[in-house]
Amino acid sequence: MNIYVGNLGYKVSEDDLRGVFEEYGDVSDVKVITDKYSGRSKGFGFVVMDNDDEANKAIGELNGATLENRQMVVNEARERKRY
Numbered sequence: 001m002n003i004y005v006g007n008l009g010y011k012v013s014e015d016d017l018r019g020v021f022e023e024y025g026d027v028s029d030v031k032v033i034t035d036k037y038s039g040r041s042k043g044f045g046f047v048v049m050d051n052d053d054e055a056n057k058a059i060g061e062l063n064g065a066t067l068e069n070r071q072m073v074v075n076e077a078r079e080r081k082r083y
Helices: 014-021 052-062
Strands: 002-006 029-034 041-048 073-076
Touching (some): 002 052, 014 041
Antiparallel strands (some): 002 073, 029 041
């Protein structure tokens, strides 16, 4: 399952995010989205967990949890709309 993680602090790394989600199960991929010009985090990212039960547990427990003094928004990622 692809999980959206929003409202991240700009200093949160992919390793930080992986560490948080690995407490709930196996994480196959982590990506913090960065600005292509400055390289600075845009404040959100994605985590991929292959086991849906583990992913749903992580979503349920981490949505609203605090990381680096910010309340994360965690939910199942939706398909990006193309215009």
